[in-house]
Amino acid sequence: MNNVMPIAYRGMIASPHYLASSVGNRMLQQGGNAFDAAVAVSAALAAVYPHMTGLGGDAFFLVYDAALGKLRGFNGSGRSGRRVTPELFAREGLDAIPKRGVRSAITVPGMVDAWWEVWSAYGRLPWEQLLEPAIRYTEEGVPVSRDLHRWIVKDQPLMMEQEIHARTFLPHGAPLAIGERLVQPELAATLKQVRDGGREVFYEGELMRRIVQGLQRDGGWLEEEDFRLHRGEWxxxxxxxxxxxxxxxxxxxxxxxxxxxxxxxxxxxxxxxxxxxxxxxxxxxxxxxxxxxxxxxxxxxxxxxxxxxxxxxxxxxxxxxxxxxxxxxxxxxxxxxxxxxxQDTAYAAAVDEEGNAVSFIQSLYFDFGSVYTPGDTGIMLQNRGSFFSLDPNEVNVLAPGKRTFHTxxxxxxxxxxxxxxxxxxxxxxxxxxxxxxxxxxxxxxxxxxxxxxxxxxxxxxxxxxxxxxxxxxxxxxxxxxxxxxxxxxxxxxxxxxxxxxxxxxxxxxxxxxxxxxxxxxxxxxxxxxxxx
The missing domain is CATH 3.60.20.40 (Gamma-glutamyltranspeptidase, small (S) subunit)
Structure with a gap:
């Protein structure tokens, strides 16, 4: 069961999906650095590993800039909504935050902002070039991997609860088999918006408004201002x-x-x-x-x-x-x-011949996160906020504008x-x-x-x-x-x-x-x- 361990001098990519790894390698060969490769791999994983990660999740990056000899971290985790409080759940008769569904999606996704910040600080290739492979994979489709198939089968009852998920992952009324083509046209359209509009479209623009409108129509509690206020941190x-x-x-x-x-x-x-x-x-x-x-x-x-x-x-x-x-x-x-x-996450790493190194990880928290997508955005939102406690005696108690304990x-x-x-x-x-x-x-x-x-x-x-x-x-x-x-x-x-x-x-x-x-x-x- 041991894989072959490659050895190289120009660069190295390691990720949990072979297609995402190939994307990172392509970026290096096209003149990009480890930071370009990391962002492109991260975006590709959103396309080919949707059970573990996506635009609706969070990400953390450890980056080493060889030219400056400097190590930095980027915290791309989102905060809870401004009006999301324990009292809000109590009024709904809930003594715990739901693990799935629209009301488990109570933290702003930090993924896109993290991509933008890492690329802005260190990237060499055009932003649009980094997202093109993910767009192509969502638009033209990718073969379902064994791990993705396993989780579709496990979560089939949850997938049936929202039409967009059933249409995408159970197109014939049954889970996509290993090797069948997974096509995600709604996510492709969203990725094109992010390609053309950068982070602004996700946190301040038309795409943000569509996300929030979908959430609020279905009983969610995040608001436009929650997205506008989001900033990850170096x-x-x-x-x-x-x-x-x-x-x-x-x-x-x-x-x-x-x-x-x-x-x-x-x-x-x-x-x-x-x-x-x-x-x-x-x-x-x-x-x-x-x-x-x-x-x-x-x-x-x-x-x-x-x-x-x-x-x-x-x-x-x-x-x-x-x-x-x-x-x-x-x-x-x-x-x-x-x-x-x-426990559901995707970790990857990238290094280049200049000595730059990126160790990064991203997640929707549970498999397929909240299993909720607002409207036709194709964005499966994370349920990371469900780990908050509603007990005021707990250190990780829910409060507005708060980041939760993060794995x-x-x-x-x-x-x-x-x-x-x-x-x-x-x-x-x-x-x-x-x-x-x-x-x-x-x-x-x-x-x-x-x-x-x-x-x-x-x-x-x-x-x-x-x-x-x-x-x-x-x-x-x-x-x-x-x-x-x-x-x-x-x-x-x-x-x-x-x-x-x-x-x-x-x-x-x-x-x-x-x-x-x-x-x-x-x-x-x-x-x-x-x-x-």
Whole structure:
């Protein structure tokens, strides 16, 4: 099941869909840089991977400008509407925000603004050129991938609730089969508007008005002013040191700091002496996840609304205390009830021969997001805001103009101040855990990026409907004695298939000291790494 790991000198693209990767490679060959390629890949994913991402979602970008030697982050997550409050839901007789439908779409999509800002700051090719492949794919159609087919089948009842979705994804009354042509004419028309009018048409122009009119006609609560006020933000990334490298993540409202905490704890262990497939490794991994998630769930929200003590949470001293608590309980685990959350995301990465690097991730939150499209725009809106709480005692309580706790977290590793590894993955709870698997695979166990992605993975936590936490593990070469050992330590082990997409679909690019790049895409998905 291992993919071929390409190695190249001119550039490298890795994405969760082979067509999107080919778009990025084309941009590099046409004289574009990594930033052009990233925006074009992101737009193409909206066309070919609509179950995971789209114009109705959010995006986060970590970018390294080689000319200036500067690393920046762009937070492209949207805020809740100005009049969307817990009281509004209470008046409707709701004690929780719906997970699907028009009233789960309560945050402004940040995707298009993120494209525009990254391209405006760093792009070289014309804006129109970056969107043309996505337009062509939506207008002429693309073959349905195995992952898209799987999610259409799963969400068929939801698709039947809105005519545009049934017509697009169930054109003959049944889910499109693998290889059948997916055509999205409404989305193509919308992409042409964005091509011709830039971000303005989406947040201030005619397209914005059509989105809001559709929302309000169907009972939604976002208003025109919510779109006009939206701006993503350039921000300083956060980091920690691990085994002499610097590991970089996006700051809150991203959950990126959680994997930095995990690494800080593991730095107290000679991990290369713990066999990667042993019960001790999986137990240790699950326990550092619990410690980090306890802090994450206690603090993570929009930092403009509630302070987050990052300096303390990311301190080595705090990590040593957390690690001591794990060792004091050893070999038993501690109990912890995580929050169930969506897991559907698309991560990609791009590098070029000039040394520029982009690690980026985007999402609709759940598969197909809210499964709601306003009018004939073809834009499936995200349900990211459904993760807000209506409980005033919760740190992530809903408030007008607020960003929610966000699972998206693109990763990067620096050596000597320059990127040496770009890494990320699909999966809500699983994102920090899969990144942990990949980072330790490369930095502790000496794996190539393809070998690290191919390692058997785990994901600890809950999904919707579970009343307690599970330790889900890919059943690929697992020793039965190790499984019994983990169960004896208190873990509720659930064995998955050998290459189960539940554990995420990761991509990675390694930048080598000689200037070459190696890239990898996850065999659990439909991705491809392409070098030039």
């Amino acid at each position: 921000t300083d990334p956060i980091s920690t040191t691990y085994r002499s490298r610097t590991v970089v993540q996006m700051p809150p409202n991203s959950q990126g700091f959680s994997v930095l905490q995990m690494l800080n704890m593991l730095e107290n262990e000679e991990l290369d002496r713990v066999p990667r497939h042993s019960a001790d490794f999986y137990h240790l991994a699950a326990e550092v996840v619990k410690q980090a998630f306890r802090d994450r769930d206690a603090y993570l929200t929009d930092p403009r609304f509630s302070p987050i003590p990052l300096e303390r949470l990311l301190s080595k001293e705090h990590a040593r205390a957390q690690y001591r608590s794990i060792r004091m309980a050893w070999p038993d685990g501690v109990s912890f009830a995580s929050k169930a959350m969506g 998206l977290m693109p990763g990067m590793v620096l050596e000597g101040g320059k990127p040496c590894l770009l890494v990320g993955t699909q999966g809500g709870e699983g994102q920090p855990q899969t990144q942990l698997s990949l980072l330790t695979g490369v930095l502790d166990y000496g794996c190539s990026v393809q070998e690290a992605i191919a390692l058997p993975r785990w994901v600890y936590g809950r999904t919707w409907g579970d009343d307690s936490d599970l330790l889900r593990m890919e059943n690929r070469g697992l020793d039965q004695a190790a499984i019994r050992d983990l169960q004896a330590r208190g873990h509720r082990v659930e064995l998955l298939g050998p290459w189960d997409p539940v554990v995420g679909q990761a991509q990675a690019i390694k930048i080598h000291p000689d200037g070459s790049f190696s890239g990898a895409a996850d065999p659990r998905g439909d991705g491809l790494a392409i070098g030039w």
